[in-house]
Amino acid sequence: VLTAPIVLLIEHLLHRGLHVYVISIAGASIGLVVLLRLAGLLSAIERARGSERLARREAEQAQRLLAFQNEHLRELDLLKDEFVSSVSHELRTPLTSISGYAELLLEEESSETKQGYLRIIERNSARLLGLVSDLLFAARLQDGRLVLDLAPVELRVLVEQAVEEARPRAERAGVVLEVNAGDASVLGEPDRLAQLLDNLVSNAIKFTPAGGRVVVGLESQEGQIRLEVSDTGIGVPPEDRERLFERFFRSQSALEREIQGTGLGLYISKAIVEAHGGRIGVSNVAGGGTVFVVELPGAA
Amino acid sequence: VSEARLILCADDDEDILDLVALRLERAGYQVLKATDGEAALALVRERRPALVVLDVMMPRRSGFDVLATLRADPELRDTKVIMLSARVQDVDVERGLEAGADAYLIKPFKFSDLVECVGELLLDQPTT
Numbered sequence: 276v277l278t279a280p281i282v283l284l285i286e287h288l289l290h291r292g293l294h295v296y297v298i299s300i301a302g303a304s305i306g307l308v309v310l311l312r313l314a315g316l317l318s319a320i321e322r323a324r325g326s327e328r329l330a331r332r333e334a335e336q337a338q339r340l341l342a343f344q345n346e347h348l349r350e351l352d353l354l355k356d357e358f359v360s361s362v363s364h365e366l367r368t369p370l371t372s373i374s375g376y377a378e379l380l381l382e383e384e385s386s387e388t389k390q391g392y393l394r395i396i397e398r399n400s401a402r403l404l405g406l407v408s409d410l411l412f413a414a415r416l417q418d419g420r421l422v423l424d425l426a427p428v429e430l431r432v433l434v435e436q437a438v439e440e441a442r443p444r445a446e447r448a449g450v451v452l453e454v455n456a457g458d459a460s461v462l463g464e465p466d467r468l469a470q471l472l473d474n475l476v477s478n479a480i481k482f483t484p485a486g487g488r489v490v491v492g493l494e495s496q497e498g499q500i501r502l503e504v505s506d507t508g509i510g511v512p513p514e515d516r517e518r519l520f521e522r523f524f525r526s527q528s529a530l531e532r533e534i535q536g537t538g539l540g541l542y543i544s545k546a547i548v549e550a551h552g553g554r555i556g557v558s559n560v561a562g563g564g565t566v567f568v569v570e571l572p573g574a575a
Numbered sequence: 576v577s578e579a580r581l582i583l584c585a586d587d588d589e590d591i592l593d594l595v596a597l598r599l600e601r602a603g604y605q606v607l608k609a610t611d612g613e614a615a616l617a618l619v620r621e622r623r624p625a626l627v628v629l630d631v632m633m634p635r636r637s638g639f640d641v642l643a644t645l646r647a648d649p650e651l652r653d654t655k656v657i658m659l660s661a662r663v664q665d666v667d668v669e670r671g672l673e674a675g676a677d678a679y680l681i682k683p684f685k686f687s688d689l690v691e692c693v694g695e696l697l698l699d700q701p702t703t
Contacts, residue, residue: 367661372590
């Protein structure tokens, strides 16, 4: 905007031969332009600095918020641990009395009928204890805290134990329970593997109507161990197969038949298998029934 | 010198306490009962039982606390201790055994197992 009148003025002065003025004015104009530019530049730098400060302040605030939230999460985590541990304590204490007095009565009772009733109490308090333990275990799993204490394990022995423990349940349900286990050594935690086997065998019995059959197979081939638990039960609808291992998921077919469960057994089983570096899958058997297949790396 | 057949049971849950005491009395032991940690310690000092069955979560003084006091006292440190707990985390069990418990039973336990455990611990006690 300034240049037009300045150029006009310079032309006018040049015309009159006043070169000295022209040079001074030109110098002053250039100086003025440089000054203006410089001022503009400085204020741009200042603005940039300001926004940088603002950004830094915002970042610091975000960081403080994050630290605060982290602290909050840690506290929540601790609170949850305490909660789970105290719930477990509160449930286990009365269970100790229930099963303890039932145990005492069972020893004193001579009537077979009453002994039968007492065994029902014992069995159900054991079941309740199993649920409490599963809930506790699932809560710990969610924090990704399944750390295994590894030792060489002869899986065949565990399979046979699990089957023997499940046999009374199978007999009550009118289900034939068969085992076909070969030698198979793995590196694992015996308690967790026993828990896995119990889950799979109990499930198979639970979902198999009377007159059916559950077969547990174990074989080792080229360093790979394959465990199969198959049944002639109601099967898993294809749309449920994907979600079967999710926490608290219950298959529609289980709900329709009012088969009891928490939806934790297979979730826990999958976590145990994966912590051992293995895989678990499920498929339907032709002619009805389900087979769960667990593959584990064998011990070298 | 401790009383060879005398056992102190401490648990704030009286149903469990009575059952533990009944089971041990039937197995031929003489049993003292306490419902908190403070009372348990006082009874140990006064009566010198050979074995203490200690619940972990008790009012006034926890089982861990009582155990630590026993182990720090030259006159009481040889008392056998069985800890009972409904706390199942491995750290609790480790803590109990590291603090010098002779056994750690998780509730609910089989009472016949407890009696068996007492028998084993008192068997290797030198006769006095």
